[in-house]
Every structure is written in C-alpha cells, then in structure tokens.
Amino acid sequence: MSDLFPGDFAAAETGIFWDIEDCKIPDDLNAGDALKNIKSALSSDGHHGTVSVRAYGDTTGLDFPSEGIKLNHFPAGERYARQTKMLEDIVSWSAEHPEPSTLFLIVGDTSRDFLDVVQLLKSKKNYNFIIYNFILYVYYQKNEHSYLAPIPSILLI
Numbered sequence: 001m002s003d004l005f006p007g008d009f010a011a012a013e014t015g016i017f018w019d020i021e022d023c024k025i026p027d028d029l030n031a032g033d034a035l036k037n038i039k040s041a042l043s044s045d046g047h048h049g050t051v052s053v054r055a056y057g058d059t060t061g062l063d064f065p066s067e068g069i070k071l072n073h074f075p076a077g078e079r080y081a082r083q084t085k086m087l088e089d090i091v092s093w094s095a096e097h098p099e100p101s102t103l104f105l106i107v108g109d110t111s112r113d114f115l116d117v118v119q120l121l122k123s124k125k126n127y128n129f130i131i132y133n134f135i136l137y138v139y140y141q142k143n144e145h146s147y148l149a150p151i152p153s154i155l156l157i
Contacts, residue, residue: 004045005102009128013050014042014102015093017086021057021076022108023133031062035069042104054089056082087117099126106132 005012016038025034039051053069058076072089074082090103103121107114118129 004130005042005047005128008100009102010046011049012100012102012128013052013097014047014104015090015097016051016053016104016106017090017093018053018055018106019057019082019086019108020055020059020062021074021079021082023106025062031064035064038106047102052093054086054093056086083111083114087113090117091121094121094125094127100128101125102128102130104130104132108133 018038025031029037035053038053042051054072055064055069056072057074059071059073064071072082072085074085086105086107090105094101094103103118105114105118118131121127122129
C-alpha cells in the first residue's frame with residue numbers, strides 16, 4: 001500500500017491543481033511531457049483512478065495537450081488572482097466529486113488561505129490532500145558557477 005494513496009484513495013479520483021508560475025515546467029521538458037511525468041508518478045505511487053488536471057498561470061507558448069487538462073491563463077505576476085481562482089476551483093471540485101478523493105496541489109509558497117481551505121475540507125470530507133511545493137532552496141556550485149535551486153517537498157495532510 002502506498003503512503004500517498006492509502007486504502008480506497010488508490011482507486012479514487014484525483015484532482016490536480018498546478019500553479020505553473022510558482023512551479024514551472026523544467027527547462028528540459030515540454031508541457032506535455034511534464035504532464036505525463038506527473039501522471040506517471042501518481043501511477044508508480046499506487047494510484048490507478050481517474051485524474052483531472054487544472055493548470056494556472058501564463059500559458060503563453062506552452063504546448064499542453066488539448067485534452068486532459070483545463071488551462072487557466074493568468075498574465076505573469078497575477079499571483080493573487082491566480083491563487084484565488086485555484087482556491088475557488090478546489091472548493092468547486094470538492095463539491096462535485098464524491099468521497100474518497102485526493103486533491104493534489106502543486107504550488108509554490110502557499111498563503112494561509114490555502115492552508116485554511118485544505119484544513120476545512122479535510123475536516124468535513126474524506127479527502128486525501130497532497131501538497132507538492134518548492135519553498136526550500138539549496139545553494140550549490142558547479143563548474144565555477146553558483147546556483148540556487150528549489151528543493152521539492154511533499155506534504156501529506
């Protein structure tokens with residue numbers, strides 16, 4: 001049994017909410033490949049249910065597939081509007097999907113509002129929450145150059 005998808009959550013629907021501004025697609029991948037990698041990672045962690053994906057941010061020039069994802073375009077820098085739309089969609093999705101379900105949030109530095117919504121939904125419904133974020137950074141040097149790289153972390157709530 002997987003730690004990310006315990007019991008009935010392995011076959012339950014998963015909704016992915018991805019902030020593509022704060023959690024950008026790696027330079028060595030295109031948008032379609034990044035989406036495939038996310039779904040593949042869920043599968044390798046034991047999930048075999050339906051997956052729906054919503055992405056939020058500046059979608060200009062990104063080559064997401066035409067099916068399997070709902071894109072929400074926000075110009076670069078529109079963080080408040082982007083996060084507000086994500087929260088609205090999370091609440092709406094939770095009202096439309098039966099328990100048990102998993103909400104997988106791919107976000108940067110989350111606001112207190114995000115955590116409050118997650119805690120409220122967790123207390124009212126049989127939902128599994130996975131929050132994948134980039135709030136920790138590591139400093140390293142390579143070939144005489146210095147880099148500051150995000151360290152992904154997963155929070156299970």
